[in-house]
Amino acid sequence: MNYFAHGFRFVDEPYFLAGTAIPDWMGVVDRRHRLPPNRVRSWLEHEDPSLRSLAAGIIQHHHDDDHFHSGQAFSWLQVRFARSIKELDPNASDLVKYLLAHIVPELMLDAFLIEERPGLLDAYYDVVLSLDASHLSSLIAQMSGKVPESLPRFLGIFVRERFLADYADDDRLCFRLGQILARVGWGPLPEGFSTLVPSMRRAVHDAKSDLVAFLGHENPFL
Numbered sequence: 001m002n003y004f005a006h007g008f009r010f011v012d013e014p015y016f017l018a019g020t021a022i023p024d025w026m027g028v029v030d031r032r033h034r035l036p037p038n039r040v041r042s043w044l045e046h047e048d049p050s051l052r053s054l055a056a057g058i059i060q061h062h063h064d065d066d067h068f069h070s071g072q073a074f075s076w077l078q079v080r081f082a083r084s085i086k087e088l089d090p091n092a093s094d095l096v097k098y099l100l101a102h103i104v105p106e107l108m109l110d111a112f113l114i115e116e117r118p119g120l121l122d123a124y125y126d127v128v129l130s131l132d133a134s135h136l137s138s139l140i141a142q143m144s145g146k147v148p149e150s151l152p153r154f155l156g157i158f159v160r161e162r163f164l165a166d167y168a169d170d171d172r173l174c175f176r177l178g179q180i181l182a183r184v185g186w187g188p189l190p191e192g193f194s195t196l197v198p199s200m201r202r203a204v205h206d207a208k209s210d211l212v213a214f215l216g217h218e219n220p221f222l
Helices: 003-010 014-029 037-045 049-070 072-088 094-116 120-130 133-144 151-161 163-168 170-184 193-211
Strands: none
Touching (some): 003 014, 003 049, 003 094, 003 120, 014 120, 014 133, 037 049, 049 072, 049 133, 072 094, 094 170, 094 193, 133 151, 163 170
16 A cells, blocks of 8 residues: 555544554665564553554554455456566566556555545645654654654655655656656666556556455554
């Protein structure tokens, strides 16, 4: 799942929403700040309500990802998209092929969820903008033992770029995917990848109900 799918239900709970984004933010900012559920669960009883809410959001993120990634709809899309990329470009590395097959359904699902909920993307970004980035960094440091020094700068970029809004447009989606590949050092998109995007988008649309069927299910760890 991607940012909006994780967080759109929690725009009235700023630190919970931030918690749903933290595992992915840390994946960009500093992978040393991994916060698996078993590491943050004890913080659910902390006296600081912001810290409790942040920990709960992190646990919710992992709960949602576990259900989403183990679902038949997501697995089917991954296999289908990986095969399509390999047929398009037999020289595409397995790393590129499987990364794209994994993240494209997530980004396209965000696009559909945003389209169905007018105004909620603005609310999502307003929540992130309202957060005190320095305070948020200090809360993360309490749980991880390390200060994510780059987080305030990254959050400024996150809000300014508003890249979640780009996922509904095929060309902008490809641009963002190219940025992701460049960031991890795996090169440009496979030649002609843009020709696959319309059919991929239709496949995600058709599978949308199954992809999000688990949303709203009770999280037994909260």
